[in-house]
Amino acid sequence: MNIVIVGHVDHGKSTVIGRLLADTDSLPQGKLEQVREMCRRNSKPFEYAFLLDALKDERSQGITIDAARCFFKTAKRDYLIIDAPGHIEFLKNMITGASRAEAALLVIDANEGVRENSRRHGYMLKMLGIKQVAVLVNKMDLADYSEEVFKSIEAEYRGFLEEIGIRAKSFIPVSAMQGDNIAAQSSDMTWYKGRTVLEELDAFDEKESEADSLPFRMPVQDVYRFTGSGDDRRIIAGTVESGRLKIGDECVFYPSGKHTHVATFEHFGAGETPTEIKTDMAAGFTMTEQIYIRRGEICCLSGEKTPKVGTSFVASLFWLGISPMVKEKNYLLKIGAAKVPCQLKEIISTLDASTLDRGKKDKIDRHDVAECIIECSKPIAFDLTSEMPKTSRFVLVDEYEISGGGIITAEVEKTGISDVARDLAMRRNEKWETSSIPSELRAKRFGQRPGIVIITGHRYIGKKAMAKELERELWDAGRQVYFLGIGNLLYGVAGEIKVEGEIPDRYEHIRRLGEVANIMMDSGMLLLVTCAEFTANDMEVLEATVDTEHIHTVWLGDKVTTDVVPDLAISDASDRDATAVRIKSFMAERGLIFI
Amino acid sequence: MSESRRTYDKAAYEAHLVELENKSVYLLREAYANFKELCMLWSIGKDSTVMLWLARKAFYGHVPFPLVHVDTHYKIPEMIEYRDRLAREWRIDMIYGENKAALDAKETFPDGRLSHIECCRKLKTEALTHTLAGDWPRYRMNHDTGRYEVDSNTEPYTGVIVGVRADEEGSRSKERYFSPRDKNNDWGVGDQPPEFWGQYKTDFAPGTHVRIHPLLDWTELDIWEYIRRESIPVVSLYFDQGSGRRYRSLGCAPCTTPVESTAKNLDDIIEELRTGKFSNIAERSGREQDKEDGGGLEELRKDGYM
Ligand SMILES: Nc1nc2c(ncn2[C@@H]2O[C@H](COP(=O)(O)OP(=O)(O)OP(=O)(O)O)[C@@H](O)[C@H]2O)c(=O)[nH]1
Numbered sequence: 001m002n003i004v005i006v007g008h009v010d011h012g013k014s015t016v017i018g019r020l021l022a023d024t025d026s027l028p029q030g031k032l033e034q035v036r037e038m039c040r041r042n043s044k045p046f047e048y049a050f051l052l053d054a055l056k057d058e059r060s061q062g063i064t065i066d067a068a069r070c071f072f073k074t075a076k077r078d079y080l081i082i083d084a085p086g087h088i089e090f091l092k093n094m095i096t097g098a099s100r101a102e103a104a105l106l107v108i109d110a111n112e113g114v115r116e117n118s119r120r121h122g123y124m125l126k127m128l129g130i131k132q133v134a135v136l137v138n139k140m141d142l143a144d145y146s147e148e149v150f151k152s153i154e155a156e157y158r159g160f161l162e163e164i165g166i167r168a169k170s171f172i173p174v175s176a177m178q179g180d181n182i183a184a185q186s187s188d189m190t191w192y193k194g195r196t197v198l199e200e201l202d203a204f205d206e207k208e209s210e211a212d213s214l215p216f217r218m219p220v221q222d223v224y225r226f227t228g229s230g231d232d233r234r235i236i237a238g239t240v241e242s243g244r245l246k247i248g249d250e251c252v253f254y255p256s257g258k259h260t261h262v263a264t265f266e267h268f269g270a271g272e273t274p275t276e277i278k279t280d281m282a283a284g285f286t287m288t289e290q291i292y293i294r295r296g297e298i299c300c301l302s303g304e305k306t307p308k309v310g311t312s313f314v315a316s317l318f319w320l321g322i323s324p325m326v327k328e329k330n331y332l333l334k335i336g337a338a339k340v341p342c343q344l345k346e347i348i349s350t351l352d353a354s355t356l357d358r359g360k361k362d363k364i365d366r367h368d369v370a371e372c373i374i375e376c377s378k379p380i381a382f383d384l385t386s387e388m389p390k391t392s393r394f395v396l397v398d399e400y401e402i403s404g405g406g407i408i409t410a411e412v413e414k415t416g417i418s419d420v421a422r423d424l425a426m427r428r429n430e431k432w433e434t435s436s437i438p439s440e441l442r443a444k445r446f447g448q449r450p451g452i453v454i455i456t457g458h459r460y461i462g463k464k465a466m467a468k469e470l471e472r473e474l475w476d477a478g479r480q481v482y483f484l485g486i487g488n489l490l491y492g493v494a495g496e497i498k499v500e501g502e503i504p505d506r507y508e509h510i511r512r513l514g515e516v517a518n519i520m521m522d523s524g525m526l527l528l529v530t531c532a533e534f535t536a537n538d539m540e541v542l543e544a545t546v547d548t549e550h551i552h553t554v555w556l557g558d559k560v561t562t563d564v565v566p567d568l569a570i571s572d573a574s575d576r577d578a579t580a581v582r583i584k585s586f587m588a589e590r591g592l593i594f595i
Numbered sequence: 596m597s598e599s600r601r602t603y604d605k606a607a608y609e610a611h612l613v614e615l616e617n618k619s620v621y622l623l624r625e626a627y628a629n630f631k632e633l634c635m636l637w638s639i640g641k642d643s644t645v646m647l648w649l650a651r652k653a654f655y656g657h658v659p660f661p662l663v664h665v666d667t668h669y670k671i672p673e674m675i676e677y678r679d680r681l682a683r684e685w686r687i688d689m690i691y692g693e694n695k696a697a698l699d700a701k702e703t704f705p706d707g708r709l710s711h712i713e714c715c716r717k718l719k720t721e722a723l724t725h726t727l728a729g730d731w732p733r734y735r736m737n738h739d740t741g742r743y744e745v746d747s748n749t750e751p752y753t754g755v756i757v758g759v760r761a762d763e764e765g766s767r768s769k770e771r772y773f774s775p776r777d778k779n780n781d782w783g784v785g786d787q788p789p790e791f792w793g794q795y796k797t798d799f800a801p802g803t804h805v806r807i808h809p810l811l812d813w814t815e816l817d818i819w820e821y822i823r824r825e826s827i828p829v830v831s832l833y834f835d836q837g838s839g840r841r842y843r844s845l846g847c848a849p850c851t852t853p854v855e856s857t858a859k860n861l862d863d864i865i866e867e868l869r870t871g872k873f874s875n876i877a878e879r880s881g882r883e884q885d886k887e888d889g890g891g892l893e894e895l896r897k898d899g900y901m
């Protein structure tokens with residue numbers, strides 16, 4: 001079991017652990033003597049904390065800088081004890097340590113009483129989702145082992161914890177230095193009848209298994225296919241966050257909404273191949289219908305509660321970055337295995353976690369906690385922290401550093417231009433009838449992969465003639481190719497929408513074009529489409545409808561005059577043959593046609 | 596010795612091993628998904644070998660990145676034989692690097708020219724740094740001939756998987772699962788990235804690289820228990836072959852001394868660690884570089900030593 005020990009700087013966390021290790025005979029032979037000897041040589045008083053504080057700077061400054069882990073066992077079980085630093089400067093190290101724990105010991109100095117990091121650390125435990133907390137009131141030797149001192153600290157801190165929604169399991173008066181109530185009952189505090197720290201550890205509950213009964217969630221870490229080594233399995237790999245999944249179950253992936261069934265679970269090494277996977281398993285399975293999905297989606301079980309899908313959400317977050325979090329700056333959001341660019345849209349309120357004082361600022365400073373709205377540039381699948389805490393957690397990356405963490409508390413109403421298209425695409429995927437002929441087989445027979453090549457550029461540059469010539473050349477070379485003229489669509493599939501309408505009409509045309517393309521591409525076709533002055537917004541709507549890897553854009557003309565970023569730009573398109581050659585080699589490079 | 600050390604709940608321990616395995620597999624998959632130029636440092640020892648096995652677990656029998664071994668040329672010969680046999684049998688993409696200049700000039704501890712620490716720095720740290728950076732030759736096994744040839748790939752590795760364990764020594768207990776190294780290979784111990792909720796440092800500036808530590812939470816005992824559970828082949832040097840001595844930790848021949856032990860098989864070793872003579876003696880006590888006073892290994896590690 002993993003236990004973290006937290007609390008304000010110098011309140012005696014490392015000493016508690018050092019004492020615990022020493023009193024239970026858990027130290028490697030000679031370690032205690034070695035540390036005593038080192039202290040003697042450097043004329044420093046011996047500290048139990050030096051058993052943990054192994055870094056040179058830690059010993060010279062007498063503080064813990066980074067969380068140390070140590071291994072320890074009782075008759076009941078094995079423990080990994082994580083000694084967190086108390087200094088505010090090292091809050092990120094405290095969080096690193098605490099996030100690995102299932103339960104926490106929070107230390108308060110009897111002499112100093114409740115201090116700001118006693119409270120801040122309590123709040124962080126709450127945000128990190130650690131529910132089991134025992135509080136140690138330490139240095140009782142300095143407070144004459146007084147019951148009153150202990151009781152008043154207990155009353156104050158219990159009140160604080162209740163305010164943030166944590167119920168402490170117990171309060172224990174201890175002296176780490178003297179060893180009172182650590183591994184053995186104290187003879188100086190006969191008024192205390194509760195457990196020692198050692199007993200309290202054994203009284204913590206094992207990991208809650210409630211995650212098994214929640215809906216199934218497995219972030220897709222990767223899709224493996226080691227064909228190069230003669231292995232044809234396509235394996236969806238990931239670690240289960242919650243729930244269970246069995247062979248034959250139908251699973252749905254979000255945000256795409258694509259679905260398939262579990263064919264087999266995979267396994268290597270000793271033991272049996274599982275027939276069911278559940279919480280915390282690092283698993284892998286093959287599918288009955290081969291669908292195209294990628295790292296970042298989350299695998300769910302059909303029929304269970306679905307995750308939310310969207311680009312915006314309300315979150316409660318803590319910031320660790322040296323530079324504050326600000327609006328209109330790009331950050332990366334990592335949730336499950338997904339990683340998408342995002343921005344801070346709105347700060348609803350900020351909170352000083354050491355006082356619980358609320359405020360309103362236009363930036364989130366280091367060590368602040370804030371209620372805010374985050375907007376991502378692509379949709380993500382997530383849950384709400386009140387329903388499924390694990391899949392509601394995300395981190396934020398600023399430049400190259402993880403600089404904040406948050407939990408999603410609510411959805412935000414959808415208003416973006418592509419939100420409708422995306423929701424429809426997800427519903428369509430949920431119902432999509434997967435062809436019994438795998439796309440690989442079609443690709444093999446046709447010598448091509450399906451795709452949509454958008455030929456765009458200035459008006460009157462001859463895009464259509466170009467596309468038609470390309471269609472002919474590809475056909476002559478044996479390809480299954482079709483020039484999809486927009487007119488074929490405008491008056492039929494989109495017959496009820498104005499042809500020269502408002503902007504929303506244009507987006508709906510593009511969405512329908514995308515949906516028609518999806519059907520044709522599922523049959524293995526290569527599509528050529530022309531469109532004058534294709535924009536980034538057009539692209540956004542198309543990408544909400546068609547898998548991005550199927551879309552390829554070619555710009556004809558000397559300057560790109562819209563905000564779209566084409567995959568290929570041909571500035572001089574006057575020579576049609578040369579242009580056709582370039583587009584064909586571009587298609588070969590992108591793996592659309594095999595030579 | 597306390598009473599508690601003797602008790603041993605088999606089911607609870609099995610659950611513990613499963614938990615460690617799941618975590619390591621997750622870390623290896625994260626590494627593979629995030630780093631294009633990825634390799635695994637492979638020291639031939641038991642930890643490296645468990646790590647290799649975990650990679651085969653994670654990728655269902657495959658090892659989709661090269662193994663890199665820093666050859667000091669003072670390794671015990673059986674270690675190198677074992678390395679090459681395993682590479683052939685499991686079709687591992689095996690690479691080694693070395694500090695040719697120092698070896699040619701006999702600038703080593705066994706040649707009497709350097710101290711232990713200086714020798715480690717030359718033959719291990721320097722060789723490692725340059726092998727990872729790709730500016731010294733890398734030798735790659737050609738599976739058709741079974742011989743090593745100079746590797747044409749000289750791209751620097753940006754993700755390096757290393758089998759260090761937190762229980763080995765003080766500074767390792769403060770390591771991250773994903774631990775960034777700067778341009779000079781330095782480890783900024785005081786200012787490490789935060790890690791929580793299964794999210795790690797996978798974004799890094801050009802010229803820097805990230806060390807990945809899938810075995811951080813394992814203890815020496817866990818390693819042996821897992822080797823037994825999975826029947827993983829290990830070098831015979833770990834077992835007493837009749838001399839009453841065996842190696843507990845493998846390194847260079849001149850600097851690693853065997854321990855007095857008659858453990859002849861996995862059961863014996865595990866027994867010895869669980870309740871016997873080694874149950875509270877640190878594993879690396881046979882290694883010279885750890886003995887120089889407080890922080891010797893921390894210093895070496897700051898410079899890029901594993
Ligand atoms: N008198 C007395 N002193 C104590 C007790 N516990 C710890 N101390 C002293 O308090 C000081 C700080 O102890 P540490 O264990 O280093 O405190 P810490 O909470 O780990 O500090 P950081 O990790 O830096 O936040 C040391 O000088 C200890 O000797 C105690 O029970 N009684």
Ligand SMILES: [Mg+2]
Nearest residue numbers: 013014063064
């Ligand atoms: Mg400390």
